[in-house]
Amino acid sequence: MSAPHPTLVTLATYNEIENLPRLIEAILAAVPEVDILVIDDNSPDGTGRWCDEQAEQEPRLRCLHREGKLGLGTATIAGMQYAIEYGYRYVLNMDADFSHHPRHLPAMLAGMEGGDPPTDVMIGSRYVAGGGVEGWPLHRQIMSRTVNAYARLLLGLRARDCSGAFRCYRVSLLEQVDFNEVRSRGYSFQEEILWRLKRLGATMRETPITFADRERGASKINGSEAFAALRILFRLGLENWFSPRRNAFASIPRGGASATSETPHRAPTAARGEERGAGNC
Numbered sequence: 480m481s482a483p484h485p486t487l488v489t490l491a492t493y494n495e496i497e498n499l500p501r502l503i504e505a506i507l508a509a510v511p512e513v514d515i516l517v518i519d520d521n522s523p524d525g526t527g528r529w530c531d532e533q534a535e536q537e538p539r540l541r542c543l544h545r546e547g548k549l550g551l552g553t554a555t556i557a558g559m560q561y562a563i564e565y566g567y568r569y570v571l572n573m574d575a576d577f578s579h580h581p582r583h584l585p586a587m588l589a590g591m592e593g594g595d596p597p598t599d600v601m602i603g604s605r606y607v608a609g610g611g612v613e614g615w616p617l618h619r620q621i622m623s624r625t626v627n628a629y630a631r632l633l634l635g636l637r638a639r640d641c642s643g644a645f646r647c648y649r650v651s652l653l654e655q656v657d658f659n660e661v662r663s664r665g666y667s668f669q670e671e672i673l674w675r676l677k678r679l680g681a682t683m684r685e686t687p688i689t690f691a692d693r694e695r696g697a698s699k700i701n702g703s704e705a706f707a708a709l710r711i712l713f714r715l716g717l718e719n720w721f722s723p724r725r726n727a728f729a730s731i732p733r734g735g736a737s738a739t740s741e742t743p744h745r746a747p748t749a750a751r752g753e754e755r756g757a758g759n760c
Contacts, residue, residue, distance in 0.1 A: 484539070485568040486513040486588060486647075489558030490575040493548055496524045498576045498693075503533065503540060509581040510588060513571070516561055517542045518554040551644070552668030556658050562650050571647040576693040578759065579603060579645040583688045587647050596682045599652045600673065602638055603645030604685035610640070614692030626760040629709070630670040633716025638683055641670050642760040645688060648676075655679050662715070666760050667708035671715060690759065708760070 488506055492499060499517070506515060519527035519542060530542035543557060555572055562570035569591055573579040583603055590601040604610050606627065612620060623642065630641040646669075656675055663671045673683065 482514065482562075482565045482567045484512050484514045486510070487558070487562045487565070487567040487570045488513050488515045488584075489518060489555065489562075489570060489572045490515065491518045491520075491551055491554035491558070491572075492522060492526045492530075492575045493520045494522045494524045494526060495575045496522070496526045496529060499526055499529065500533075502575060502577060502581070503537075505577075505581040506584065507537075507539065510584045511539075513584075514539045514541065514567075516558055517575075518545065518557050519543070520545050520548045520554065550664035550668075551666070552661065552664040552671075555644070555668060555672075556661065559648065559650075559653050559656075560658065563654055567650050569647050570650055570653070573603075573645050574759070578691055578693055579688065580691065583645070583686070586686050587645075590684055590686050591647055591649065594682070594684060597649075598684050599649045599681040600676060600683040601647040602640055602683060602685040603643060603688040604638070604640035605643060605688060605690045606639035607685045607687050609687030610685075610689065611687075612690045612692075615690075623760050626709075630712055633712055634670060634674040634677075634719050636670070636673055636677065638673065638685055640685060641673055642666070643690065644669055644759055645690075652676060652679060652681055663708065663711050665708060667711045667715075669760075670712055674715060674719065 488510075490499070490502070503515060506513070517527075517530045517540070519530060521527065521544065527542060527544050530540065534540045534542055543561065545554070545557070558572060559570055569588070571584070571587065587601050587603055591598050605612050606624075612623075615623075627639070627641050630636055631638075634641075656672075656679070661668070661671060661675070673681075677683070
């Protein structure tokens with residue numbers, strides 16, 4: 480199948496009726512040449528119903544309905560698989576609560592078109608020069624920095640922001656991922672998918688964004704899910720360190736960005752994790 484536009488923007492939603500109408504409008508104003516897929520987990524507040532009604536009037540909007548709150552990781556995978564099935568060139572994932580502002584979208588898409596070698600993953604980064612966070616208490620900032628350091632150490636990732644969800648992926652590389660092997664359903668999905676793409680030889684770059692904590696609606700963050708994510712990252716780290724392979728890293732001069740280039744490798748199948756949360760660490 481051939482997509483009418485080269486880029487699909489995906490939004491995972493659960494009770495986002497306060498944010499979604501304004502966000503859809505802002506995305507299409509910033510980058511009118513994209514399609515938008517809302518993956519809704521049967522929101523009690525009518526988010527999915529609103530999306531269906533709007534899709535009848537807006538041909539660039541689609542809505543994928545799921546039976547319940549199944550987790551950020553599986554929602555993101557659903558969006559990636561949709562992009563593969565319908566022949567998009569890029570799939571760009573962002574949060575549905577304005578923490579990832581649409582004003583950053585043009586720079587992220589422009590970054591996918593440049594670079595040598597070509598960019599496979601463009602990360603909207605809080606932790607490169609020019610990036611930042613607004614509205615987070617100190618303990619949340621410390622937790623995020625710690626998780627990122629933990630992921631870089633265990634998984635050999637070079638990106639400064641490994642845990643944020645604001646990313647654009649080259650779909651042709653995602654086609655090589657066996658999503659049945661992905662263990663994470665919640666927070667650790669962001670680190671795990673970078674690790675799996677790194678093992679496929681992905682080139683990753685970062686562009687600065689300002690992450691703003693949500694102003695409307697309720698946060699989905701849960702402490703037990705965060706600890707489950709750390710456990711999954713630890714298991715992946717053991718696999719990363721004790722499965723010998725050749726690593727070759729090349730620095731990329733984009734706001735402290737970096738790229739990885741590795742020999743393609745498939746991880747062994749493993750049971751899925753227990754975490755089911757959503758959001759950015």
